[in-house]
Amino acid sequence: MSVFDTFLNWPVFIEALPMLLRGLGITLGLGLTAIGLGLAGGLVLVLLRLYGGRLLGPLAVAYIDVFRSVPVLVLLIVIYYALPFVGLRLSPFWAATSALSLVSAAYSAEILRAGIEGVPRGQFEAARALGLNAVRQMTDIILPQAIKLVIPPLTSNAINVMKDTALASVVAMPDLLKQATQAQALAANPTPLIGAAVIYVLMLLPFVRGVGLLEARLNRRGR
Amino acid sequence: MTMLSKRHLLGAAVLAFGFGVTAQAHAADMKVGANIGNVPWEFQDAKGETVGFEVDLMKEVGKRLGMDVSFVNIPFTGLFAAVQSGQIDAAVSSITITPKRLASVSFAQPYYDSDQSLTVKADAGITDLKGMSGKPVGVDTGSTGDMWAEKHKDEAKFADIRRYEGLAPAMLDLAAGRIDGYVSDIPALQYYVKDKPAYKVVERIPTGEKYSVMFAKNSPLANKVDDVITTLKGEGFIAGLHEKWFGTKAEPTTSTVAKADMPKL
Numbered sequence: 001m002s003v004f005d006t007f008l009n010w011p012v013f014i015e016a017l018p019m020l021l022r023g024l025g026i027t028l029g030l031g032l033t034a035i036g037l038g039l040a041g042g043l044v045l046v047l048l049r050l051y052g053g054r055l056l057g058p059l060a061v062a063y064i065d066v067f068r069s070v071p072v073l074v075l076l077i078v079i080y081y082a083l084p085f086v087g088l089r090l091s092p093f094w095a096a097t098s099a100l101s102l103v104s105a106a107y108s109a110e111i112l113r114a115g116i117e118g119v120p121r122g123q124f125e126a127a128r129a130l131g132l133n134a135v136r137q138m139t140d141i142i143l144p145q146a147i148k149l150v151i152p153p154l155t156s157n158a159i160n161v162m163k164d165t166a167l168a169s170v171v172a173m174p175d176l177l178k179q180a181t182q183a184q185a186l187a188a189n190p191t192p193l194i195g196a197a198v199i200y201v202l203m204l205l206p207f208v209r210g211v212g213l214l215e216a217r218l219n220r221r222g223r
Numbered sequence: 224m225t226m227l228s229k230r231h232l233l234g235a236a237v238l239a240f241g242f243g244v245t246a247q248a249h250a251a252d253m254k255v256g257a258n259i260g261n262v263p264w265e266f267q268d269a270k271g272e273t274v275g276f277e278v279d280l281m282k283e284v285g286k287r288l289g290m291d292v293s294f295v296n297i298p299f300t301g302l303f304a305a306v307q308s309g310q311i312d313a314a315v316s317s318i319t320i321t322p323k324r325l326a327s328v329s330f331a332q333p334y335y336d337s338d339q340s341l342t343v344k345a346d347a348g349i350t351d352l353k354g355m356s357g358k359p360v361g362v363d364t365g366s367t368g369d370m371w372a373e374k375h376k377d378e379a380k381f382a383d384i385r386r387y388e389g390l391a392p393a394m395l396d397l398a399a400g401r402i403d404g405y406v407s408d409i410p411a412l413q414y415y416v417k418d419k420p421a422y423k424v425v426e427r428i429p430t431g432e433k434y435s436v437m438f439a440k441n442s443p444l445a446n447k448v449d450d451v452i453t454t455l456k457g458e459g460f461i462a463g464l465h466e467k468w469f470g471t472k473a474e475p476t477t478s479t480v481a482k483a484d485m486p487k488l
Contacts, residue, residue: 006307006327084399091401092385172385172396178364181300182386185365188324188437190304 009191016183016192023179024199030093030175031162034100038161039154041101042108047138049109050116060109067106073167075099080171096168104161111153115146152215159207163200176200252291253444255281256311259296260389263414263468264317276468277315280334281436283460287451298388300365303328306439313444317408319367319432325488329440331449332485333433333478334461339368340409341426342416344397349404351426352379358403359383361393367432368406390415397422408432410469433478435486449485456482 048060067075076099079090090098119142127141147154169178180196257265257277265275273294285292297305302314306328317337320330343349349358357380362369364386372384385402387393393405398421405412409427416422436452438445455461462480465473473479 009327012327081395081399084401089399089401170388170392172361172387172392174386178386182365182369185300185303186323186370187327188303189327190307193304 007190007194009189012187012189012191013195016180016187016195019179019183020176020192020195020199023174023176023196024203026174027162027165027176030096030100030168030173031165033097034104034165035158035161037097037101038104038108038157041105042112045105045109046112046116049113051134064106064109067103068110070103072099072103072164073170075103076167076171092168092171092173095171096165096173099167100161100164103164104157107157107160108154111150111157112146114153115148115150116142118149119145149218152211152218155207155211155214159204159211162204166200251289252293253281253285253288253313254293254295254311256295256297256302256305256314256316258299258302258316258389259294260391261299261316262390262411264411265294265315276335276464277317277436279464279467280455280461281313281315283455284436284448284451287454288447299363300388302437306437306442309439312438312442313448314437317411317434318437320435320486321367321370322488324437325486327440329438329442329445330435330486331438331445331452332483333435334452334456335410335434335465335479336477337430337432337434338409339371339406339428339430339432340412340424341428342397342405342407342412342422342424343403345421345423347403349425352428354425355404356380357382359385359401361385361387361396361402361405363387363389363393363407366407367430368408371428371430372406394422414469433486445485453482456480 045060045064048056049064050057052060076096079099080092080095083090123141123145124137127137132140165175166177168175169181172178174182176196176199180192183192184190257273259265259267259273261275263275264277265273268274278294281294282292295305295311297311297314299316302311302316302318303324305311306314317335318324318330319337320333324330341352341355343354349355360372360379360381360383362372362384369384369386372379372381376384385393385396387396390407390411393402393407394415396402397405406428409424412424416424436445436448438448452461456479459480462473465471465479475481
């Protein structure tokens, strides 16, 4: 059998395509939910870390450190297989979403902190001088500037979360990778796996390149 | 470092690698991929040794062919790519011969006739497939149980089909209550539940499957192994394995006893 029959078999690919696209839908659903929850969680964490005082500040730091140390796959397996013993039984979707967004929140928090700390001091002083309250200083003056600074690393983090959704296939989640392994076993031909790899690349490559271009532009402007 | 010396170094590395590979090929060994944990076909016993029906069979086949057999643990869904890429020479894991698979791989003659089955928690009050109506069912990814469940999901009214990488994770989810039933090969499940009263095999699902050894398409090894299986059936060796692992005699009409042709498309 030639390479084309084995790895790039067109009829096998066409037959597997509907399954792969169903998997892609689930991968996107999982990834976007986790990215959204991760960002929201990261924002809460960074505000607690910077302005949470003596009690909440260190707690936020502890959370961020722990969840940046734990491998996503390990966390997912603990959530999925261990938590039912204490009565918390999450579906494959919510187990995977929780694991991904718990970790993503920790990374987002660190990225956002770099952004907030990158806003010049004068902006904080000016915001105070305008007589805005603490919340509006953040939402109207600081955060818009901070987020703009860290769009490239935030996008990179989102790309990582999207890629990590493939881990969900170990908890019986019919995502893109799982559908591909299923299709290749049904046809006894690895072409669907190659197909899945191509779909992942096509989906994420524009974002990866976009981050590169954006970084170059920010650097040229000297911010 | 100059370009020239870099190129020489690379050449030397390629040569060394090439020799390594040739030296290995001369040792006439057969790497057999198997989804270890698939009772009673290939699994680790209490001493950590790989044992089972297909392990005994392939060791004997290797002995007859004068080849050293070693087993490589590969998940079921990985076996298909592994034989085709040459990572392993043959694969066993109660693999069912299907026309679709024959388009991409070769099989020796079958040595076991099988059906699917439904396994549930013993205290769940489910007595047959009808009891699964509106409930999620588990299968092994890409297995014949998966094919059966997908084809019959409407008449069986499964709420969902969850796909697992083998028996162990599926049983964990059955215990956790995420699935209410598990459709898989009947011999494995009957063997598995023997000493686990928490589970029960409640229905045999006739599918008329036959298991065999899988090879890369048109691998010369396939014919050699097929010949040895013919001999072993004649000697009653495979029927002996049936008694050893299942504790019952194989029927004379089954492919465990009766000789068969190599499956063709």
